[in-house]
Amino acid sequence: MRDRLPPLPLFRTFEAAARHLSFKQAADELCVTPAAVSQQIKALETHLGVPLFLRLTRALRLSEQGAAMLPSVQAAFGCLDEAVRRAGVVQTGGRLTVVAPPSFASHWLVPRLPAFHAAHPEIELHLASRADTVDSGGEAAVLAALDRPAGDEGCAMAIVYGAGHHAGCRVDALLAPELVPVCAPGLATAARPLHTPADLCRQVLIHSDIYGSTGRSGQPWGWPQWLQAAGVDTPVATPGRHFSDAMLAIEAALAGQGVALAARPMVAPSLAAGTLVAPFPVAIRSPYTYWLVARADVARRPAAVAFRQWVVAQAALDAISP
Structure with missing residues (x-):
């Protein structure tokens, strides 16, 4: 039968x-x-x-x-x-590798991981940060980040900043962040204080190439769009400083080297601690989203399901960047 x-x-x-x-x-x-x-x-x-x-x-x-x-x-x-x-064979234990952009891993995910470990002490979580989890690296690069090394009995998931198109994978939206200018508190009250958005044209602007390289139609994206949204028509007089990753741009802002355009969820702890300030309320929505991506077979494994449910819930709790 x-x-x-x-x-x-x-x-x-x-x-x-x-x-x-x-x-x-x-x-x-x-x-x-x-x-x-x-x-x-x-x-x-x-x-x-x-x-x-x-x-x-x-x-x-x-x-x-x-x-x-x-x-x-x-x-x-x-x-x-x-x-x-x-x-009794359903276990959420095992090894799980999560790959994420450096800024997301260090400024958003790591501070929240104690809650995951407390909820799932049986899962051996390995977190890695790689720049090829940014969509500008292409779908092939993202899929490569999901491949397990030889002999690795765990499974891999990736948090990807991009458009979310990955064939053969389960894709869950996490954050579509807003970008705001941030700087060290002393910079906002220095010899060239920031009273209006137009005052930024006399400051060193810090650029993160993670945003500039993902603009629609290949056009530069970031500061020009924010200045336009803030009603500033004056061209930026200073050449600015460029960093390949948002984490480096945030570190430069913390060091007082200029004003960075940063994703609000990534700088929320620094803003709360007062080590960074957001001198203006104007924000622009990022052109892309942070997604959780896993190959279809991996997405069904208990450890992957546990992490997906947890991280999606954490993102939903972020009231600033839904």
């Missing part, structure tokens, strides 16, 4: 598609493409010899046979989940 049953993954695909009544939403849940869902449903229908869905012009409906089969399929998966739970 078991030999005549279709492969179990086909039933999982059917259950997801029937629950959502959408191949696209089922594909998002299963971390595959809608075409793959359609092919698996057709394979199941061929094996059973009956149609399971009515494919209408703008809608998807269960056929009579599909509606009759769904409750039993859902009950069967419920029995499997209960069997695994009773066996």
